[in-house]
Every structure is written in C-alpha cells, then in structure tokens.
Amino acid sequence: AQSVTQLDSHVSVSEGTPVLLRCNYSSSYSPSLFWYVQHPNKGLQLLLKYTSAATLVKGINGFEAEFKKSETSFHLTKPSAHMSDAAEYFCVVSEWGADGLTFGKGTHLIIQP
Amino acid sequence: EAGVTQFPSHSVIEKGQTVTLRCDPISGHDNLYWYRRVMGKEIKFLLHFVKESKQDESGMPNNRFLAERTGGTYSTLKVQPAELEDSGVYFCASSQTGTRTDTQYFGPGTRLTVL
Numbered sequence: 001a002q003s004v005t006q007l008d009s010h011v012s013v014s015e016g017t018p019v020l021l022r023c024n025y026s027s028s029y030s031p032s033l034f035w036y037v038q039h040p041n042k043g044l045q046l047l048l049k050y051t052s053a054a055t056l057v058k059g060i061n062g063f064e065a066e067f068k069k070s071e072t073s074f075h076l077t078k079p080s081a082h083m084s085d086a087a088e089y090f091c092v093v094s095e096w097g098a099d100g101l102t103f104g105k106g107t108h109l110i111i112q113p
Numbered sequence: 114e115a116g117v118t119q120f121p122s123h124s125v126i127e128k129g130q131t132v133t134l135r136c137d138p139i140s141g142h143d144n145l146y147w148y149r150r151v152m153g154k155e156i157k158f159l160l161h162f163v164k165e166s167k168q169d170e171s172g173m174p175n176n177r178f179l180a181e182r183t184g185g186t187y188s189t190l191k192v193q194p195a196e197l198e199d200s201g202v203y204f205c206a207s208s209q210t211g212t213r214t215d216t217q218y219f220g221p222g223t224r225l226t227v228l
Contacts (some may be wrong), residue, residue, distance in 0.1 A: 098213070099171075
C-alpha cells in the first residue's frame with residue numbers, strides 16, 4: 001500500500017527566497033507522483049507530475065521537483081518565491097492497481113513580504 | 114474548455130437530513146472520482162466511476178453514502194441521513210484514461226457542514 005508524508009505542515013519564506021516543500025512516499029511498485037496546489041477558495045490545480053521519465057520534473061509557475069528513488073523523496077522547489085505562491089500544496093501518489101490517488105496532509109506555504 | 118464543476122459550493126444541513134452533491138466532469142472524460150477531506154485530515158479517495166459503472170468504491174465510508182452516474186455524464190453523491198462526522202469538503206475529479214499516469218482534474222469542491 002502506498003502512503004505519502006509531507007514533512008512540514010507550514011513553511012514560511014520571504015518573497016524572493018527559495019522554496020522547499022518536502023515529500024516522502026512509500027510505494028510497493030513504481031509510482032506516479034504529483035504535486036497539486038490549492039489557492040484559497042479554489043480547486044486543486046496540478047503543478048507537475050512524475051511518470052517514470054526524467055527524474056527532474058518542471059511544472060508551472062517556476063516550480064520543479066526531483067524524484068529520488070533511493071531516498072523515496074519527491075521534494076518541490078522554486079528558486080524565488082512570489083506572494084502569489086501562498087497556498088496549500090499537496091504531494092500525491094498513484095500506484096498500479098489503485099484507482100484513487102493517495103494524498104499527503106498538505107503543506108501551507110506562507111510568503112512574507 | 115470548461116473544467117470540472119461542482120454544485121453547490123456550500124451546504125449547511127442538520128443532522129439527519131439528506132444532501133445531494135453534484136459533479137459535472139470535463140466533457141469526454143469517462144473517469145470520474147469522488148474524494149473527501151474532513152477537517153485536519155488528508156484528502157481521501159471515496160470512489161471511481163468508469164462511464165456509468167462503479168470501478169472501485171472501497172473508500173466509501175458506509176451505506177449512508179450513495180453515488181450515481183446515470184448515463185455516464187454527471188454524478189451525484191447523496192448522504193442520507195447526514196451525521197456530524199460527514200462534515201468536510203467533497204471534491205470531484207475527472208480524467209481521460211484512468212491510468213496511474215493520467216492527470217486527474219479537480220473541481221473546486223463542495224463544503225458540507227452538518228450541524
């Protein structure tokens with residue numbers, strides 16, 4: 001069975017500084033991994049996904065994530081935070097034989113001016 | 114192209130009442146999913162439709178929840194009778210192929226409050 005651990009419930013950074021949101025996963029087989037973002041009063045939006053191609057995945061709005069099988073990690077990064085990045089971010093895994101996605105508990109990203 | 118839509122956006126009901134949530138997937142998407150997030154917890158999978166058939170309903174909490182997708186287009190999720198612990202945000206998602214690499218597109222959710 002798969003599981004996802006988002007190591008931080010809240011991350012606070014200053015505008016213009018790098019962002020790191022951490023995610024570790026547990027999966028029996030080769031998983032697909034996703035990062036979704038939810039802005040206040042909005043639906044979940046896909047940021048990026050890993051599907052066993054390149055291990056460094058680029059997404060929208062300057063975000064990227066690196067799949068590290070040896071560390072079972074899929075951390076999300078961005079070189080320079082913008083105020084508009086303030087939102088809740090979800091690390092998600094999809095596995096063979098499982099119909100639904102498995103979500104982490106989410107990380108609230110707070111951007112300080 | 115319209116995204117996934119859900120109605121209503123908010124619903125406040127009393128314990129013991131019935132509520133029906135609706136989801137309209139992206140046109141042409143055969144796969145439709147329901148998820149739920151209760152306060153303080155992670156988003157959890159409830160069930161998966163392929164067209165009008167239930168592919169997997171292993172996440173449905175109990176028999177007070179009934180999901181339908183007549184005609185393979187929109188879906189409804191009925192809670193009858195509602196209990197306090199049913200409060201949360203109910204998300205619907207749709208996808209084209211339903212494979213593990215396929216992107217699921219989410220609606221904005223319905224916030225259900227049971228008093």
